[in-house]
Amino acid sequence: MVSAFDKTFKLGVLLSFIDWFTFNVVFLLYSLYIGLNTSNEFFVDILISNIAYFIALQIVTISLHHRQAQPAKVLSNTSRTSAIFIVLYAAILGMAGYSVPGFYYSAVITLIVFLATSIERLLLRTYIKHKRSVGRNRVNTIILGTGQMEQKIADVMTNVWNGYNLLGYFIKTDADSMDNKATDEKVPYLGEECDIIPFVEKNHVDELYIGVMPDKLKEYKALMRLCENNMIRTYYVPTISYGEFRNAKVKEFGDIYVMSQYSEPLKELRNRIKKRVFDVIVSLLFICTLFPIIFIIVAIIPKITMPGPLFFKQKRTGYDGKDFVCYKFRSMKVNKDSDKVQAVKDDPRVTKWGLFMRHTNIDELPQFINVLKGNMSIVGPRPHMLAHTDYYSQLISDYMIRHYVKPGITGWAQTHGERGETKTVYDMKRRVEKDIWYIEHWSFWLDIQIILKTVSDAIHGDDKAY
Template sequence: MILLKILASYRFSRYFKIGFLVWDLVLLNSAIALSFLFQFGNLNFVNLKDAKAISLLANIFWISLLFYKDSYRIIRTERIEAILYRTIRMLLIHMAIISLFIVVLDYEKISRMRMVYFYVAFFIMLVNFRIFFMKVLKFIRLKGFNSRNIVIVGANATGERMNRILTKDLTSGYKVMGFFDDEPDPNTQLMAPLLGGFNNIETYLSTHEVDEMYVALHIDKVKVINRLTALCEHYMVRIKFIPDFQQYTKSNRVQVSFYGNGNVPVLMFRKEPLEIPLHRIIKKVFDFFFSLFVIVFVFSWLFPILMVLIKLNSPGPIFFVQQRSGRDNKAFPCFKFRTMYVNDAANRVQATQNDSRVTKIGAFLRRTSLDEFPQFFNVLLGNMSVVGPRPHMLSHTEQYSELINNFLVRHYAKPGITGWAQVNGFRGETKELSDMEGRVEHDIWYIENWSFLLDVKIIWKTFVQVFQGDKKAY
């Protein structure tokens, strides 16, 4: 606790860049030493001219990449997988540069195998350090240290949305003190106190320790915004503006481009990561090999067992094939193990809790998600992905697209066997419209935030849920 109190007295950001850089260089040079030990069993070759030159270049380029790619930055609300993705991408760039130098300078005495050892060791140490550091930082913030005091100007839906984002996870280290507004929105339920109007802001800043101010005001409040900027500069409070771009679009993610030598900002829909060809290739290659692995090493022995159990339990086909909505809202035949008695309502009515149509073996298959295994063939055929928004019945797509404005946005991506909505509790029966709205919100978030590491995280959480069970899996 004494250490935590000491840490609370300082701002990590003041010394973080230097500390991050120094520790990364310690890891890098440790990896170099380990690579010599793995390859030669000793450090006798460390002082060779070629080896010293490449080691020096490795240090120089890593320092350059750290600052150029801004890898040392840590956004308090940033996910760990985003930080890891950035680190892995930077490591690949570093490896490409060093490999190019080895080839161009014709360093024949540089062992290629030793370089493999170096990058494997450096990767393992980097990833473990990044995860460990984030865990420590989260623990410190959870204890109430290294926190930032926040005020929000604008007691409206935009301001409250920011409040929820900042306070959703205590490990982010944000403390929202409250809101300021002359005319609070009566339709918005605030989850933090209303501290006063615009005229009370200066008094509050002079008597309280405030680190950041978030301004969630409409653009027509120009005079107020200019006054806030002057106050924040006077009291050394960092001011951040939340643009009310949702007056133009309902999207939660937009992209700002600068035209005319960077002088004119232009707001546009943010491109989804999977619109980038390289990302699509990565996802497609992973889908192919992962589904092939499951089919060869799991489905091959599991299928005969389940086939017998399904047949013994009830008459009817082994598989249930249903037309479902795919990418670009195009229908495709979705494969599942049959979990119900043969009935006429299967293509119209969702399964409900204690549904009499579900067989005994079907209940087990649904609870463990084993009924979805045939969809790995859909992945091989290109109709689905391992991870993505779950495909719905055609009738449900038609129904909910009329009730929820952005429902069809989830069809920008291939449907998945599992998805971000499912691992966050939005699966199974949608009793209320809010259930489907929550699912759509999570599906769109996935489309706008896709990364390979996010897919891996979802697959892992799905795997854990299979063994833990899910009360909504019926």
């Protein structure tokens, strides 16, 4: 039987071929469009471009078929591949004695290659996710352990889009584990630790996830030998519950390897500069073009519908836990509870025009001023009222981690179902989980993905925008 690893490898080869074909089509069409002088020059150009693109693909591999690969990751790799390609293409042409393309030509061909391969890769990613959802290209997995971390592993695997086929779980052979036996009916209970070897011998398993320390070393070594002989990949699930949301990184430490608790891409200076430059450019463009028009409209209607100031200013918790004044277009009647009570569904304080602004995110637009001032970023965890920070930081251990980066006008949590009122502590905990995920997985293209999703939500409306 062909292993899941081998199937994934073959899929990667097929996708590379499709990617190479897409690249050649767009490069050929553009070369014909600009018109090269001789057939010999045309042949050399095509040959060198293919060599450059092949090398670029070896440096930045295609990731669209990787399970749980986000569109942002796909676009990030595509942009890097396109940039490396044009550099190699120009360098090889120069070394071969041919004229090096100018800035305009290089910029245009890079953009064309990026757009074409991005569309192709995103379409292929959607197709692969669909195939996995109907049972194709699946990975058979089993889990040893039933703790909180193992449950999170199971949650990922039971999402059909990720392409896993979770056969079930085993528990550690002791009384305590029996008490912690998972109750999720979607995940079959397969037995105790001692039942794993007979199960693996009789069933096709691709991956084993271990979340508990086995009792008997001899049986554990026998299980590892069985996995190795049957090409079963083995993964270890951290048991430190405090690190449950961390994107841990392994690094070499002398003769051993140690694992950091979490990663933080925006600690790197180049990433912070990249994010800040993007924030400033986009904010200036918006404030100098669309904002004046929106401002005039918003300034007129509230004067008629709700007397009071145009702007709503409120102190909120920002970067590094420091307070700042957040700007919004006022969407409520003036009231004394605005600094303590969240907006709820059918809130009598919200006017009809205010409800429209909240539904379309118009009320948030003055925060581009906060972005220019450096208090906020376009994308990041949403800033909370000071009262909420005081309250939830005492109840949720990871709450303050969301302030490791600047708060945003929009964020990963808000575009993934965690917008609006938090009725329970668990609601806020889910939001904090997604905020921390964003902090640990930040990339330029993830920000672009979130911005596009925000625009889409504003056009189609959000049920939680009240």
